Amino acid sequence: MWLQAVVNGVALGWLYIIMALGLTWILSIMGILQLAHGEVYMIGAYVVYYLCSSLGLNVYLSILISMVVMAAFGIFLERFLFRARADRDPVLTPIVVSTGLSLIMTSGAVAGFGLYEKSVPRLLYGSIRIFGGAVPKDRLLAIAFSAAALLLLFFFLKRSRWGQAIMASAQNREGALLRGINPNQMAMISMAIGCALAALAGALAGSILMLQPYMGSQPMLKGLVIIVLGGLGSLAGAFVGGMLLGLIDGVIPVIFGPAAAAVAPLIVVILILLIRPTGMFGHE
């Protein structure tokens, strides 16, 4: 019982971390709050569903295709909707644009896919027995996929030239510009990576939970909590924030009930902000 709850919690926690990673990169490199990130996650999941059920493709291949499709969509969004211009308010415009986008995508999904819940085929069937409890294999695989995505992203950012350029752009936009790094290109790459990660999270969630047009708002909110907890633009922060949130979500409802569980993340966020206004791992 306990073990299964923990594994479920950790699997969901990882999905939220993947969401938070995309959000936090888009936020720190482009300086925008992408409120439609949850809808990218939702569409990513539906793409996998239709590739599997209508075209009969393999689940893993479908997930890969969905990630590529959503990355392309991200590039489109950056180029045509989010690119900063001097006559536009840098904070407000992206908030409204992404809100509008979120309304369009959600109502498009209701119209196109219907309100009935659908599900992506399971990644793996059966369960493993650990410490006398049954743990479904697909949850473990979801955790493994998410962890692999995090590691890949980590090495991309730390080791590759592109990754270094993105890091530089996130830390100091003007400085990076002086070194010949094109901020628009960086924005495009981070948007593509962010959307691909959202699609991955959506596809994994689709095999664990159900698909429906409103599925994106919950992970979106969790992702935002994680970013604030961990600090802007920090991989380590997203990881620790995600684990902390998973812990809160897993433990508090059992001990103190759902109302306390709802308030707990906010209280933790406020406490952290009082001590460190930039979040646990954030920099100025």
Next chain:
Amino acid sequence: MSKKGRRNGFALGAAAVLALLMPAILAHNEYLISVLILILLNVLMVSSLRTIALLREISLGHVGFGLIGSYGSALFMMKGGLSFWPALLASGLLSAAVALALGYPFLRVKGIYFSILTLLTAETFRLVAFYWRGLTGGTMGLVGIPAPGPIALPVVGIVSFDETGAYYYLTLVTFAVCMAALYLTERSHLGFTWRAIKNGEEISQSVGINVIGYKVVNFAIASFFAGIAGSLFAHYQRSLSADFTSRFGVVTSIYLVVYMVVGGQGSFLGPAIGTIVLTVISEWARPMKEYQPMIIGAIAILVVLFMPGGLVGLSNLVKRKGRGPGGARGT
């Protein structure tokens, strides 16, 4: 009185007469009057949201303070034994008090962080209301909220507010008082200090302005009016639910920001124009069911990308063209 002042006074008078006659114009159609009440409440919400925007901070959780006003007011009447008017005031003050308490940690962070925090706060309030069965009825919702008690007026006699037409007038009067208060606040010394902080936070601090203090007061004032709007909503609906799809969901706060920006946050009238235009469009699009949010979303994107000053900016643009160079410049 200047020419412009006289023109504004005339426009205000015309708007007031129109608002008073609206129920008759709509042939006392119950549904349309309920839309009208909702427009008034939303204009009040968006205008108070704009008060925060005077500091160039965007709250994405304004409806959270409306929720406190709604539940606060309902419970003050149901469990606290207050009558409507004290409950209305108390609910606004409760909202403001919560904002005061949260303001200090929240307003130390800026920009997008503030927006995210307010969004999470509103969602937290909603979840608490959703799960706190003992106080708010939890998932079942809060039912049996009393309507404001009847009052005796000199000419019309006794008015009871459990029917829509009378409630519209009650809302209209409260709305007018609140809007006047918001307008005067914006033109007061307080409002000018907010503008100073918006234009240069560090320089304001260096001339001795308590920046955080003024920001917290701003947040509390805006939340007070959100609380009042929430209270009016509660006693109109007579039942409340904190479901995800209810009025208190994240979506509402986000809609409020859209109303503000589409109208034009640079002008005091922007929120009213944005709210009215978008509400009318979404009522018109109601038969299109699932495509309705899509239309609002598309309008929001088009306006914000191609009309940076919002709809108000558009009217200023027309005026400027008509009068040639040197005409009034809005925002």
